[in-house]
Amino acid sequence: MTAITEAAVTQRKGAGGWRWSGRIFLLLLLGFTVMPMIWMFITSLKTGFAAMQYPPQWWPSEPTLENYWRLIDPSGSVGRDFVQYFLNSVWVSTLTTILAVVVAVPAAYAFSRFRFPGRTFLFFAVLLRNMFPAVVFLVPLFILMKALGLVNTHGSLILTYLTFGLPLAIWLLKGFYDNIPVQLEQAARIDGATRFQAFFLIVMPLSTPGIIATSIYSFIGAWNEYIYAYTFLTRHDQMTLPVGIQRFFSENATDWPGLMAATFMMSIPVVVLFLVLQRYFVRALTEGAVKH
Amino acid sequence: MAQVVLKDVVKNYGDVYAVNHVSLTVEDGEFVALVGPSGCGKTTTLNLVAGLIPMSGGTISIGDRDVTDLDPKDRDIAMVFQNYALYPQKSVYKNLAFPLQMRKLPKDEIDKRVQAAAKTLDIVHLLERKPRELSGGQQQRVALGRALVREPRAFLMDEPLSNLDAKLRVQMRSEIKRFHQDLNATIIYVTHDQLEAVTMSDKMAVMNGGFLQQYDSPANVFANPVNMFVASFVGSPAMSLVPLTAVTKGTDVVLASPEGWELPLNAANAKKALSAKSNKVVLGGRHSTIKVHKAQVPGSVPGKVYTVEPTGDVTFAQVFVSGAVVNVSVDPTFLLRPDEPVFIEFDQNRMHLFDGETEMALKLAD
Numbered sequence: 278m279t280a281i282t283e284a285a286v287t288q289r290k291g292a293g294g295w296r297w298s299g300r301i302f303l304l305l306l307l308g309f310t311v312m313p314m315i316w317m318f319i320t321s322l323k324t325g326f327a328a329m330q331y332p333p334q335w336w337p338s339e340p341t342l343e344n345y346w347r348l349i350d351p352s353g354s355v356g357r358d359f360v361q362y363f364l365n366s367v368w369v370s371t372l373t374t375i376l377a378v379v380v381a382v383p384a385a386y387a388f389s390r391f392r393f394p395g396r397t398f399l400f401f402a403v404l405l406r407n408m409f410p411a412v413v414f415l416v417p418l419f420i421l422m423k424a425l426g427l428v429n430t431h432g433s434l435i436l437t438y439l440t441f442g443l444p445l446a447i448w449l450l451k452g453f454y455d456n457i458p459v460q461l462e463q464a465a466r467i468d469g470a471t472r473f474q475a476f477f478l479i480v481m482p483l484s485t486p487g488i489i490a491t492s493i494y495s496f497i498g499a500w501n502e503y504i505y506a507y508t509f510l511t512r513h514d515q516m517t518l519p520v521g522i523q524r525f526f527s528e529n530a531t532d533w534p535g536l537m538a539a540t541f542m543m544s545i546p547v548v549v550l551f552l553v554l555q556r557y558f559v560r561a562l563t564e565g566a567v568k569h
Numbered sequence: 570m571a572q573v574v575l576k577d578v579v580k581n582y583g584d585v586y587a588v589n590h591v592s593l594t595v596e597d598g599e600f601v602a603l604v605g606p607s608g609c610g611k612t613t614t615l616n617l618v619a620g621l622i623p624m625s626g627g628t629i630s631i632g633d634r635d636v637t638d639l640d641p642k643d644r645d646i647a648m649v650f651q652n653y654a655l656y657p658q659k660s661v662y663k664n665l666a667f668p669l670q671m672r673k674l675p676k677d678e679i680d681k682r683v684q685a686a687a688k689t690l691d692i693v694h695l696l697e698r699k700p701r702e703l704s705g706g707q708q709q710r711v712a713l714g715r716a717l718v719r720e721p722r723a724f725l726m727d728e729p730l731s732n733l734d735a736k737l738r739v740q741m742r743s744e745i746k747r748f749h750q751d752l753n754a755t756i757i758y759v760t761h762d763q764l765e766a767v768t769m770s771d772k773m774a775v776m777n778g779g780f781l782q783q784y785d786s787p788a789n790v791f792a793n794p795v796n797m798f799v800a801s802f803v804g805s806p807a808m809s810l811v812p813l814t815a816v817t818k819g820t821d822v823v824l825a826s827p828e829g830w831e832l833p834l835n836a837a838n839a840k841k842a843l844s845a846k847s848n849k850v851v852l853g854g855r856h857s858t859i860k861v862h863k864a865q866v867p868g869s870v871p872g873k874v875y876t877v878e879p880t881g882d883v884t885f886a887q888v889f890v891s892g893a894v895v896n897v898s899v900d901p902t903f904l905l906r907p908d909e910p911v912f913i914e915f916d917q918n919r920m921h922l923f924d925g926e927t928e929m930a931l932k933l934a935d
């Protein structure tokens with residue numbers, strides 16, 4: 278243990294130059310990803326006139342929260358729509374996530390623990406869906422949804438998102454269950470648990486970080502999806518945020534500050550989710566479920 | 570506690586027979602060691618007794634109940650796993666309490682039993698810790714404790730000491746033995762370490778390739794191994810085996826080597842040698858029954874020293890005899906050098922003879 282740590286330390290010292298160049302690279306990358314977000318936020322605080330000024334104001338001379346009030350003020354038409362889109366997005370993403378997890382947990386466990394005929398084939402068949410670009414399925418799925426009478430319902434989106442989210446969720450969770458020693462369940466079964474109890478009381482709690490990570494993936498996937506939402510929904514009261522905020526573009530003028538405020542609001546749930554759960558998320562990605 | 574009976578138990582994975590028609594009775598209160606090299610089917614056998622995997626054939630009963638089709642939870646057994654399998658998210662206390670909670674015991678009864686088991690195993694001060702905060706030896710104790718709280722009909726242990734360091738292993742060995750004596754527990758103990766099996770068990774079941782080779786007391790297995798596998802597996806250093814040819818010379822029977830030397834056999838051994846399927850006979854001898862001479866004496870055969878390992882009390886040496894390695898032990902004052910020619914004398918009354926074709930021990934027909 279100490280020998281390993283010491284070795285690691287020496288190695289790190291030796292690689293000091295690399296470490297610094299690595300940091301600079303990460304810093305550049307950070308700037309590259311954060312700058313647009315900062316600009317988005319700053320723009321959202323401007324008036325429509327200030328937003329169009331050239332040269333741009335780095336910080337608005339008269340910062341205003343007006344754009345945000347407009348979005349959440351239910352008496353205005355913008356506010357009514359935005360709140361509706363927001364709720365639609367929350368509903369679709371949450372339901373997609375819950376369904377994905379509820380189906381993926383037992384499926385992943387089965388793929389991990391049981392040997393059954395066609396197991397390998399099925400597992401790759403599940404992933405096949407994710408090997409094609411999303412648009413490939415746009416027309417076939419639209420026809421299918423139409424035949425099912427689901428066009429213009431949230432059901433069409435949830436079903437579609439599950440076809441993306443579920444394979445990923447199963448794949449992620451299977452990795453988790455693979456890492457949980459089968460002896461834990463065996464011990465539980467000998468200690469008096471049924472198979473189901475052994476799973477529910479011992480294995481499931483150990484896979485919590487995996488379930489959380491999987492949920493975040495599913496949620497973000499559904500939350501940001503645009504193409505399908507744009508195609509399947511035409512009614513305004515059904516639209517989700519990515520489609521809905523298009524109404525800030527209009528034929529003659531784009532309401533940039535309003536659009537930026539809406540976009541900023543849209544990113545809040547994801548960011549909050551991430552901050553609250555990042556502890557699990559990082560653990561999920563770095564160490565697996567159980568240390569050996 | 571109860572008797573455990575395996576009848577004609579089979580477990581196969583396709584063409585791989587992990588357990589091949591094993592029958593074996595563990596008497597009430599007996600400590601049986603299931604021993605054999607890695608991959609011989611020990612864990613599979615234990616898992617079958619526990620009911621963790623479905624059997625391909627045969628029956629198992631515990632006490633007076635046929636448990637063949639029962640779930641593990643209904644077999645009333647406890648198990649200690651090689652990797653301990655402590656529930657990582659639960660404290661030591663909750664690990665010990667889990668089997669009792671599953672059996673719906675009242676809270677104060679659970680507490681009483683957990684405290685008692687913790688006291689027995691000297692882990693009271695660890696009760697609030699999580700398994701990952703324990704050393705290997707402490708985890709081992711907790712695993713034992715979890716088996717102990719419940720007063721099951723039988724204990725199953727799968728290499729419980731193999732992850733401990735040598736010193737701790739010896740200590741835990743005697744503790745488990747004590748635990749067996751105090752509780753008068755029925756224990757099936759899996760190990761790949763023949764020394765563990767010999768020192769701890771009332772009876773040892775030697776397995777190889779899914780087959781049960783021999784089931785007897787360690788003393789009997791040691792003294793009368795049924796075949797060459799058991800002979801070379803049990804005992805350290807291993808029994809030496811020298812393949813030779815039985816030749817009848819007038820009234821005498823000798824074992825002849827390709828190099829040309831001959832070892833005359835006494836009457837009993839001659840009879841054994843002649844009962845072999847062919848004239849191929851394998852001579853076996855344990856180091857304690859072999860004498861080493863610097864000059865030829867009657868009944869000795871030539872060899873050449875290969876390695877010399879002084880241990881203080883006794884010096885072990887390996888000697889090449891007719892192409893085979895023979896383990897011998899000599900007094901530390903008897904100096905041997907590598908490559909030195911020596912003469913090896915087997916004790917006619919304690920030597921073993923095996924059929925070179927079937928590898929089975931040759932016995933006198935009674």
Ligand SMILES: Nc1ncnc2c1ncn2[C@@H]1O[C@H](COP(=O)(O)OP(=O)(O)O)[C@@H](O)[C@H]1O
Binds near residue numbers: 609614
């Ligand atoms: N689930 C399984 N699928 C296929 N083969 C297995 C399985 N479990 C065990 N085996 C095989 O059965 C044999 C016995 O295994 P095991 O009982 O674990 O041996 P031991 O515990 O004596 O080391 C081995 O050859 C192993 O490869």
Ligand SMILES: [Mg+2]
Binds near residue numbers: 612
């Ligand atoms: Mg094993």
